[in-house]
Amino acid sequence: MISLRTNRLWLREHRLEDLKPLRAMLSDPALTYYLPSLRHETQEETARYLEGCLRDGAAYPRLRYNLAVCDVNGALVGSVGLHLIDGDPDDGHYGLGFFIQRDRWNQGYAAEAVGAALDCIFARGAARVSASALAENLASRRVLEKCGFVQEGLLRRHTWHDGAWRDCAVYGRLKDESEGGCDPCFEK
Numbered sequence: 001m002i003s004l005r006t007n008r009l010w011l012r013e014h015r016l017e018d019l020k021p022l023r024a025m026l027s028d029p030a031l032t033y034y035l036p037s038l039r040h041e042t043q044e045e046t047a048r049y050l051e052g053c054l055r056d057g058a059a060y061p062r063l064r065y066n067l068a069v070c071d072v073n074g075a076l077v078g079s080v081g082l083h084l085i086d087g088d089p090d091d092g093h094y095g096l097g098f099f100i101q102r103d104r105w106n107q108g109y110a111a112e113a114v115g116a117a118l119d120c121i122f123a124r125g126a127a128r129v130s131a132s133a134l135a136e137n138l139a140s141r142r143v144l145e146k147c148g149f150v151q152e153g154l155l156r157r158h159t160w161h162d163g164a165w166r167d168c169a170v171y172g173r174l175k176d177e178s179e180g181g182c183d184p185c186f187e188k
């Protein structure tokens with residue numbers, strides 16, 4: 001079980017009671033515009049997604065982390081996900097994804113949450129974390145830059161999105177570029 005505290009946030013494993021706030025976020029068209037695979041029409045879809053998060057959290061070896069991001073009052077305000085792409089879990093290459101509830105945007109929450117999740121996965125031995133964003137998704141790209149990612153390329157007309165081919169910016173951060181800063185607290 002993972003539990004990470006930052007100045008303003010608490011990242012923890014998902015729980016069944018996350019369903020209602022998750023449902024609100026994943027049915028928000030503005031939040032899911034750049035996350036089509038998480039655009040849920042029904043509560044059942046979100047329930048299945050949450051069940052998957054709970055299953056992944058209990059799996060050994062752990063290949064996926066979907067961490068609930070909570071504010072100082074314990075309210076769910078977003079999520080940070082990491083999944084193993086290649087290699088062994090304790091020396092692997094992970095992919096990163098994240099979202100924050102719309103009325104909390106532009107308050108630094110995503111960068112704070114992603115920073116903590118990165119500290120945690122690098123402390124667990126990860127060799128590399130990759131992320132990508134549509135080139136036009138400037139908020140997401142800014143979060144990656146604030147978290148020390150290096151842009152490694154721009155894949156032209158890579159992704160079919162909302163009726164058009166879009167460019168996709170790809171980013172990476174390596175273990176030895178890890179800066180620390182958060183004090184990950186592991187609860188086993």
Ligand SMILES: CC(C)(COP(=O)(O)OP(=O)(O)OC[C@H]1O[C@@H](n2cnc3c(N)ncnc32)[C@H](O)[C@@H]1OP(=O)(O)O)[C@@H](O)C(=O)NCCC(=O)NCCS
Pocket residue numbers: 030031032033034035097098099100101104105106107108109110111112132133134137138139140142143
């Ligand atoms: C991307 C997302 C997670 C950012 O969350 P957040 O908590 O607002 O992020 P932060 O506040 O840490 O940082 C956002 C940065 O983007 C900047 N930004 C926001 N909108 C912008 C825009 N249209 N153009 C340029 N910069 C923009 C903000 O100014 C801020 O940078 P700053 O701290 O230098 O001022 C949030 O917008 C979201 O959930 N979007 C939908 C899901 C998504 O796109 N996820 C990523 C998929 S790759």
